[in-house]
Amino acid sequence: MLDISQVSKLFNPGTPDEKIALMNIQLKLEPGDFVTVIGSNGAGKSTLMNIISGVMKPDIGEVRIGGKAIHHLPEHMRSRWIGRVFQDPMAGTAPTMSIEENLSMAYKRGKARGFGWGANAAKRKLFREQLSRLGIRLEDRMSAKVGLLSGGERQALSLLMATFTQPQILLLDEHTAALDPARAELITDLTEEIVRDMSLTTLMVTHNMEQAIRLGNRLIMMDKGRIILDIPESRKRDLTVPQLLGEFERISGRQLADDRIVLG
Numbered sequence: 001m002l003d004i005s006q007v008s009k010l011f012n013p014g015t016p017d018e019k020i021a022l023m024n025i026q027l028k029l030e031p032g033d034f035v036t037v038i039g040s041n042g043a044g045k046s047t048l049m050n051i052i053s054g055v056m057k058p059d060i061g062e063v064r065i066g067g068k069a070i071h072h073l074p075e076h077m078r079s080r081w082i083g084r085v086f087q088d089p090m091a092g093t094a095p096t097m098s099i100e101e102n103l104s105m106a107y108k109r110g111k112a113r114g115f116g117w118g119a120n121a122a123k124r125k126l127f128r129e130q131l132s133r134l135g136i137r138l139e140d141r142m143s144a145k146v147g148l149l150s151g152g153e154r155q156a157l158s159l160l161m162a163t164f165t166q167p168q169i170l171l172l173d174e175h176t177a178a179l180d181p182a183r184a185e186l187i188t189d190l191t192e193e194i195v196r197d198m199s200l201t202t203l204m205v206t207h208n209m210e211q212a213i214r215l216g217n218r219l220i221m222m223d224k225g226r227i228i229l230d231i232p233e234s235r236k237r238d239l240t241v242p243q244l245l246g247e248f249e250r251i252s253g254r255q256l257a258d259d260r261i262v263l264g
């Protein structure tokens with residue numbers, strides 16, 4: 001479903017600030033894979049997400065979705081295949097627009113995949129149904145401005161907007177990191193439910209080691225622009241946080257340096 005081959009990205013080449021952000025990344029996700037991504041500070045996790053979504057282009061290498069090369073396409077052209085939820089609850093939604101207007105935007109984005117403009121009443125019914133799945137009564141507040149919602153409510157809406165047109169790839173970029181523990185748990189539960197129910201192929205960056213182990217069917221660890229560990233479901237099931245940190249130390253020869261690390 002997602003095929004990244006030999007992707008490299010260098011920032012400020014040929015200057016004293018030269019940084020290797022990604023070095024020869026090879027990553028293949030099968031349909032329905034839910035892969036968690038962890039790594040040290042500056043490992044290249046955000047750059048990888050940005051290259052998949054089209055915020056940045058790789059220096060070399062290819063990104064394919066469903067066999068189609070997309071690395072040369074601009075971000076807006078990829079959005080019909082890719083849903084993304086960011087760490088910042090303000091990032092995925094338009095604050096001055098209502099919940100319904102925000103959902104309409106996301107709906108329009110998926111149009112090319114069979115979600116044509118329906119009659120308004122039919123659309124509103126669909127939005128209400130979708131919102132009610134979140135279980136936080138946003139369906140009763142469809143005309144409320146999104147800027148008035150709490151961080152958790154906005155993140156739940158962002159998750160719905162990123163997924164309800166059934167993207168081929170869902171990118172979750174530390175999407176629970178800015179929330180308090182109770183709201184982070186709500187969004188994590190919703191994520192699991194939506195990904196499972198829609199069989200979405202998902203890549204999730206997290207600083208929460210316990211979450212990285214518990215969620216999904218595969219875990220990858222990045223360091224200095226490379227994937228240094230790729231753990232399949234069979235091994236992940238019995239993995240513990242100390243074992244995971246030990247693996248990092250064994251491979252990289254250092255302790256995992258991450259100023260936002262959460263052990264569990």
Ligand SMILES: Nc1ncnc2c1ncn2[C@@H]1O[C@H](COP(=O)(O)OP(=O)(O)OP(=O)(O)O)[C@@H](O)[C@H]1O
Nearest residue numbers: 011019020021039040041042043044045046047048
């Ligand atoms: N726009 C940029 N210009 C220059 N260097 C950059 C840029 N974006 C990222 N980098 C550098 O590329 C490397 C990878 O950064 P990236 O943000 O992808 O890491 P990360 O794994 O997401 O880190 P963190 O967990 O700390 O957010 C880092 O050394 C970073 O300083």
